[in-house]
Amino acid sequence: MTTDIGAAVSARGLTKRYGATTALHGLDLDIPRGSVFGMIGPNGAGKTTTMRLLLDIIRPTAGELSVLGRSPRDGGAALRRRIGYLPGELHLGTRVKGREFLAHYAEISGPVRKGAVDDLADRLGVDLGRPVRSLSKGNKQKIGLIQAFMHEPELLVLDEPTSGLDPLVQQEFHAMLHEARAAGQTVFLSSHVLSEVQQTAHEIAILKQGRIVERSTVAALRENAVRHVKVVVAEADAAAARAVLDALPGVQGVAATTNGAGTAALSATLDTHVDAFVKAVARLDLVDLTIEEPDLEEMVLAYYGTDVSAGADAEPAADEPEVVR
Incomplete structure (x- = not known):
């Protein structure tokens, strides 16, 4: 089997093992360019492992993977500049102010349109004049979203993006996703809450213990729920x-x-x-x-039974870099 280089993300037989623990079991995945694709699953299902593989933060044990037509391993920094990434565990302990922090990442990620950072900060309601370490969890999450979106990347990889955000900011984030898709960007987001992706994603994959157990459009899921x-x-x-x-x-x-x-x-x-x-x-x-x-949450929970906690093949915890490009 070969990956689809025309897709934004394409994987065949993607496998990741940590010693005796298998986090991903031969994942096959294609995400069309210009789409919003959601991956649903409880903590430990393999969502974060999948996203780290796309960024070459970790490398697969077996299988093939293509991101924007390149192997993550061979694409290097040039490929990562085409991606906006928000990790699921965002650790921002820096003493610098939000504006300085984002200016530093703008140098890494590539050109940022003049005024883009301020526009995003206004939309999300975050003060860039405060030291990042003094911000609340929700405001740190907003900083993470700004650094992912500010250079208008071809691919956005967002791991639990609305964690810590209040409902009004979540709605603004959803509007940002719709605008990204309208601009031709591809979005790959993960969540353990179905309602977080059903408002924005056209297609959803349900992940259970490192395997995709269902892949469908939101419309089809609603029909069958x-x-x-x-x-x-x-x-x-x-x-x-x-x-x-x-x-x-x-x-x-x-x-x-x-x-x-x-x-x-x-x-x-x-x-x-x-x-x-x-x-x-x-x-x-x-x-x-x-x-x-239709109760989509109820339908998804049926795939997991009554226990939606991390399964036996849960991905091991790992320290997450502050922001990875």
Whole structure:
């Protein structure tokens, strides 16, 4: 097998072992240029290991890897200047002020458009005149985002990018991602929270213990996700309504409750058989009907069972450089 050099990121059989522990098991991955691609998985699933391999911070045990048409190992500093990277564990202990810190990384990353740093600082709401070490976790994260975005790289690699950010800043970050994609940049971001990527990513890979267990568009995931439904009928019609629900394909866990006002509520979960469900319950004498939005979090958790903590093949912890180019 060979990697797709036309993709922003392409991997075949990518494997990483730390002694007896395998963090990645033969990963195959293609990320199209100009897309926003999200990788979902609990801590220890292998997300950070994958991203470090792209930056040549660590090197694969086996497999092939191409980033922007180059091998990370051969591309060197020239390739890294085409990438904006935000590590998942951002350690910023420097005494220098935010503006000086970013000026230093601007010299490393390459040309930065005049005014770009101030524009990003204004959007994210961070004071560049303060020493970096004095900033809160959220404001340090903003500094990390600025250094990743400021040189408008071809590829953005963002590991848990909204960690420590308040909801309003998260929305601004999402707008930045949409703008990056519109400008032709490629974004590869990771998270253990599905809602963080479903607002911005077109395609998602679900990672479990170093293996991709599902890859799909957000739209397809929504179509296949479980919905919670509730049918309210007159109490006298409850038995007949339950019989209808029990006979329908895709309906599970039917439970009935009465409210003392002469009605009964039947709750259940529903998979993709929405059309059959709606046509069947339309023949009932309904008091109320609720079909909730698909719960993507619930669907993703089904891949992990009840335990979403680091698995047996979790990637070992490692010290993260402050900011890596």
